[in-house]
């Protein structure tokens with residue numbers, strides 16, 4: 300992903316660690332999957348699409364300095 304800052308653990312990585320890869324709709328555990336991040340200013344929106352039932356989940360965080 301081009302969004303990632305260079306090297307090390309970024310704030311985006313730390314936020315991603317807090318996101319659950321298990322689908323809330325069907326319970327599918329998306330072990331190989333990941334949330335995709337889109338940033339807009341101080342806000343980052345993560346999106347995950349379940350490969351089993353195609354449910355879309357989104358989480359938005361504010362990046363603290």
Ligand SMILES: [Zn+2]
Nearest residue numbers: 322325349352
């Ligand atoms: Zn699902």
